[in-house]
Amino acid sequence: MGFFLETLFGGLMAGMLYALVALGFVLIFKASGVFNFAQGAMVLFAALAMARFSEWLPQWLGFESRFLANVLAIVLAVVVMIGVAWLIERLALRQLVGQEPIALLMATLGITYFIDGAGQLIFGSATYKIDVGMPKDPMILFEDVFQGGLLLSKEDLYAALVSALLVASLSLFFQKTATGRALRAVADDHQAAQSIGIPLSRIWVIVWSIGGIVALVAGIIWGSKLGVQFSISLVALKALPVVILGGLTSVPGAIVGGLIIGSGEKLSEIYLGPFLGGGIENWFAYVLALGFLLVRPQGLFGDKIIDRV
Template sequence: MGFFLETLFGGLMAGMLYALVAIGFVLIFKASGVFNFSQGAMVLFAALAMARFSEWIPGWLGFNSMLLTNLLAFMIAVVIMIGVAWLIERLALRKLVNQDGITLLMATLGISYFMDGAGQLLFGSATYKIDVGMPKDPMIVLENLFDGGLLLSKEDLYAAGIAAILVGLLSLFFQKTATGRALRAVADDHQAAQSIGIPLSRIWVVVWSLGGIVALVAGVIWGSKLGVQFSISLVALKAFPVVILGGLTSIPGAILGGLIIGVGEKLSEIYLGPLVGGGIENWFAYVLALAFLLVRPQGLFGDKIIDRV
């Protein structure tokens, strides 16, 4: 029982990180109708910026404080991601307003390759580390209930807590602020929102900036766990089946979808892997997403598909 709970907990922690990347997809799709294929590249680009500025700032300013260095590096990375959002809206999206969805999808695919190349050109292609002070040592809990207790990762706990806080802040932003309500209006109907004076271009910059900040947080967490390397953009691909499972327009769906996939892939790898030769963790999410596409293509919390004739 204790081993099962450890596996379950590990799946929940991984699922929170998948959900964090998936939220970036949902934010951009809700406000612009664009399935942002470049979200994984944004995660990598933001993580590279954070890692490299964390290395450069002490030499530039003579800081010895890791906290101050990381704070400055994070703020610089936020400014960079907002600048990226402005450039994307200015140079790509503004010229593709009211185009077919496939046109916008191909545009984000091009942005993805451009950002991969730009990240390598600006920040290098080696493996870099991000140290934001999250503890690496495991801890043992519930020793009185289970023989030997449960072995949990402190780093995973911190990461899940950060992800939960970010999700809560985004929910408050959408519900309580004028800009958040404008984003929801644009998500419901672009033309109606424009007709009442909501500037579509500004809204798109805001939502892509939010997507960039979410990508930065996800990149920092993944970079702290795995190191900043180009495989991070592949890890972010796990967010595709998450949004398919939860629904392209639902933040709660992204969270629940991430948790289901995180837990499902861990449990299936442990308990079914020996029966089929292993490797289930690599393809479980995509098979589950395919099954949902066949029986419920809008996902668990997506808008219902209504055909009118």
């Protein structure tokens, strides 16, 4: 029982990190109707900015405090991601208002390659380190209940708590603020939102900025765990089944989908791996997403679309 719970908890923590990346997809789709294939590139770009600024700032400003370097690096990375959002709106999205969704989708593919290339050009292509002080030592719980106790990662626990706080804050923002309601109105109909005085360009800059900040949080967490390298952008591929499972328009769905996929892939690797062969963790999420597309294509919490003729 102890080993099962340890595996389950590890899967849930991994699922929270998948959900954090998926949250960027959901936020931008929810507020603009655009499925943002560039989210993985944004995670990479934000992580590169954070890692490199934390290296460069002590040299530029002549101080040695790691804490101060991290704080200033995070602030600068947020400014950079807001600038990226402004450029995306000004150079790409503004030209595509009222166009077919496929045009916006293809635009995000182009943005992906542009951000990847710009990140490599500006920040370099090596593997960089992010150290924000998250404890990496494991901890053992419930030694009196289970033999040997449960071995848990403090870093995963802290990352899960940060992710949960961010999700709760964004849920409140969308439900309780005038800007959040305006974002949802723009997603329903761009032209109708403009006709009632909602400034589409400002709304898109806001939502892409929020997506950039979410990408920064995800990039810091993944960079702290794995180092900042270009394979981080591939994490977005694991987030795709998460949004399919939870629903493209549901913030809570991104979390539930991430938890289901994270725990499911860990448990299946441990308990089904000996019978089906290794590598289940690599394809479990995609098979589960395929099943949901066949049975419930809108996902667990997505809005069911009913066309009336």
